[in-house]
Amino acid sequence: DAGVTQSPTHLIKTRGQQVTLRCSPKSGHDTVSWYQQALGQGPQFIFQYYEEEERQRGNFPDRFSGHQFPNYSSELNVNALLLGDSALYLCASSADRGENNQPQHFGDGTRLSIL
Amino acid sequence: AQSVTQPDIHITVSEGASLELRCNYSYGATPYLFWYVQSPGQGLQLLLKYFSGDTLVQGIKGFEAEFKRSQSSFNLRKPSVHWSDAAEYFCAVVASGGSYIPTFGRGTSLIVHP
Numbered sequence: 001d002a003g004v005t006q007s008p009t010h011l012i013k014t015r016g017q018q019v020t021l022r023c024s025p026k027s028g029h030d031t032v033s034w035y036q037q038a039l040g041q042g043p044q045f046i047f048q049y050y051e052e053e054e055r056q057r058g059n060f061p062d063r064f065s066g067h068q069f070p071n072y073s074s075e076l077n078v079n080a081l082l083l084g085d086s087a088l089y090l091c092a093s094s095a096d097r098g099e100n101n102q103p104q105h106f107g108d109g110t111r112l113s114i115l
Numbered sequence: 116a117q118s119v120t121q122p123d124i125h126i127t128v129s130e131g132a133s134l135e136l137r138c139n140y141s142y143g144a145t146p147y148l149f150w151y152v153q154s155p156g157q158g159l160q161l162l163l164k165y166f167s168g169d170t171l172v173q174g175i176k177g178f179e180a181e182f183k184r185s186q187s188s189f190n191l192r193k194p195s196v197h198w199s200d201a202a203e204y205f206c207a208v209v210a211s212g213g214s215y216i217p218t219f220g221r222g223t224s225l226i227v228h229p
Contacts, residue, residue: 004158042119042205042219043159056216090158096215103149104217106158 002027004093004107012113013081021076021110025093031055032074033104034066035090043090049074050096078112086114117142117208121220128196129228136191136223138180138206147209148189149217150180154202162204165189166211176200201227 005024013019025032031050035043045058049068068074072093078085088111092104118141128134140146147166151159163174170182180191189206203224207217 040221042207042221044219045216048215058216092159103161103164106151106160108156108158 004029004091004105006089006091006107006110008110009108010111010113012115014115015081015083017081018077018079019081019112021078021089021091021112023074023076023091023093023107025072025074025091026105029093029095029105030072031094031096032068032072033092033094034074034076035092036060036085037088037090037109039087046076081114083114086112088112117146117210117218119206119208119218119220121204121206121223123223124221125224125226127226127228130198131195134191134193134196134200134225136204136206136225138189138191138220139187140189140206140208141187142208142210145184145211147211148180148182149207149209150174150178150189150191151205151207151219152176152202153205153222159205162191196225196227198227198229201225 007022033048034046037043046060047057048055052068063079065077088109090109091107094104120139149164150162153159162178163172165172165182203222205222206220209217
């Protein structure tokens, strides 16, 4: 049973570019959350998707957007990249089915470096 | 809004010694509490969770944590540390009865000496 898978594992971009990160949730999970983890910090919640809708959003600008597909996989898009966007981006999935209290399973993340 | 404080950035212990990692939270009611571990280059793995009931929670890999409402704490413990326990440990809090948006502490890095 595959867990949460993320692609790519590493990515290098330059300022101003756009990036798309991908996540496949654990089998049986319907809810996907995205986090940004800067070096030496804990993960910070970006947003959460359920039933192809953004359900919750953290304190991140509109440059950060996402999408969830009918198969529950998800994408995180970041436009107009800044140096400060360099971080590990983590995807987490859960079997919330709207209940909002299920522990999340994390992928290994995508390391994004902005030059 | 809830918040989490992990006061120790680094903890160094000898293999076989006991371990306690501190976590304090700020929230008006009883929250949901979690401990996660992150090995280098990997995502977070759930060690244990507290929702309600028994305040001493057992987790995987021999870890346990105790919820103390009076101290707003949820400290992680292990009686005998193994070299493979060296990793980053994160405490997280979720507001119970609300939207599931976990707030993580900044983490404690555990170093294990042979």
